[in-house]
Amino acid sequence: MKHNLYMMPFLAVLITLIVVLPNAVQASEAPLNYFLHSYGPAAxxxxxxxxVLAGLSVVICIIISLLLLTALIRKRSRSDPYSIDREGGGLLWIYIGTGISTIILFGLVIYASMILNQVAKPPQTPALTVTVTGYDWWWKVEYEHDDPAQxxxxxxxxxIPVGLPVLIKLKSADVIHAFWVPKLAGKTQMIPGLVNQQWIQADVSGVYTGQCVQFCGAGHAHMGFEVIAKSPQEFEDWQDAQRKTAMPGFETSEDPGYKVFMDQCAGCHAIRGTEAAGTxxxxxxHLNSRRKIAAGLLTNTPGHLKKWIMNAQELKPGSRMPNFALSDHEIAALMLFLSNLD
Ligand code: HEC
Ligand SMILES: [Cu+2]
Structure with missing residues (x-):
């Protein structure tokens, strides 16, 4: 019976090899895979x-399992197989074992500290600073500028522009959240009352998935975001488009959709260039410039948008946006109005 207990580590390694490894390899294709690939110098x-840590753990597990296995298979001649024989050099093995572990662990402490130092600061001054604030359960993203109009x-x-370091200031409006774009950098907590910082840099243009990784309540699993890396020129164009106010020249006073919006939505949502200023x-x-709505939950299509407005609570239980029971007439007018928000 006791021998069976000693088989546990060996079993653990077996399970790792048979179950976890194939899954890990498969997961390397998932959007949030992290240590298998990296796309920037911060990651x-x-x-x-x-x-290194995963490899070393596997090697150590295998060595220990093999030692245990030999010990189990070897025939015991002594009467009490569990006593440590001082004369027979039993203690020496314990000294050697502890010694080796200590040296390896010390080495890892030094290595990990060097890594921390390496990722603490970007290699050059950040090209821009973005402030990201975590809310239950979405992310506000702000590009600050001395001129408020910008x-x-x-x-x-x-x-973000590709190939350049970007500094990110991380805040929280309510509880603790954590910002993580696995392919671009490690994770950093967003703590109410504090401003934490991290930097990211993407080597190639593309879309990188991010996720809140600090449990923050009912909507935590649906608190995703995307980092979109593009050429510096495309990034400038995007900035110019975002700086514009909504719907230049749009006559709001007579629009029935705008009225619905001002009645039902403007307490929480802002549209620059109109009187809606909720926060x-x-x-x-620029709602329609976004790829997704509700923090990565739905692709941004008119169908999804309509569903979201009427059924936010079913789509994202606990969401801070209520369901709206609008008449066919009202929702049609509202949808038409929202379609102008490019
Ligand atoms: C009580 C505040 C509140 C009201 C009123 C409200 N919303 Fe929201 N809305 C939110 C919050 C909070 C979110 C973020 C939800 C999330 O992703 O978890 C949101 C998200 C959204 C989104 C997705 C935006 C994005 O980029 O992900 C849209 C679109 C939206 N609301 C439209 C509306 C419309 C249209 C109305 C009026 C019919 C409305 N909202 C009324 C609070 C509100
Ligand atoms: Cu969370």
Whole structure:
């Protein structure tokens, strides 16, 4: 019976090899895979650290399992198989074992500290600073500028120029959240009352998935975002488009959809260039420029948008946006109005 207990580590390794490894390899294709690939200098050192730690753990597990197995198979001649024989050098094995572990662990402490130092600061001055604030359960994204007219506010999407370090200031409006784009950098907590910082840099253009990784309540699993890396020129164009106010020349006073919006939505949502100035929910000035709505939950299509407005509570239980029971007439007018928010 006792021998069976000693088989546990060996079993653990077997299970790792048979079950976990194939899954891990498969998961490497998932959007949130982390230490298997990296796409920027802030993520690369931690990726190597991940590989080294995982590799070393597997090697040590295998060595210990083999030692245990030999010990189990070897025939015992003594009467009490569990006593340590001082004369027979039994203690020496314990000294050697502890010694080796200590040396390896010390080495890892030094290596991990070097990695921390490497990713603490970007290699050059950040090209821009973005402030991201975590809300239950979405992200406000702000590009600050000395001139308030150049200030950009958007949600759940971070646009960055490729190949340049970007400093991110992390805040929280309510509880603790954590910001993580696995392919671009390690994770950083967003703590109410504090401003934490991290930097990211993407080597190639593309879309990188991010996720809140600090349990923050009912909507935590649906608190995603995307980092969209593009060429510096495309990034400038995007900024110019975001700086514009909504619907230049649009006559709001007679629009029935605008009336519905002002009655039902403007307490929480802002649209720059109109009287809607709510701050509880995402800024909707350029709603249709976003790929997704509700923090990565739905692709941004008119069908999804309509569903979201009428059934936010079913789609994202607990969401801070209520369901709206609008008449066919009202929702049609509202949808038409929202379709102008490019
Ligand atoms: C009580 C505040 C509140 C009201 C009123 C409200 N919303 Fe929201 N809305 C929110 C919050 C909070 C979110 C973010 C929800 C999330 O992703 O978890 C949101 C998200 C959204 C989004 C998705 C935005 C994005 O970029 O992800 C849209 C679109 C939206 N609301 C439209 C409306 C419309 C249209 C109305 C009026 C019919 C409305 N909202 C009324 C609070 C509100
Ligand atoms: Cu969370």
């Amino acid at each position: 690369r050192p931690t990726m190597y650290l991940g590989w 200030h950009i506010i958007t949600a759940n999407e971070l646009h 509880h929910g995402p800024d909707l000035t």
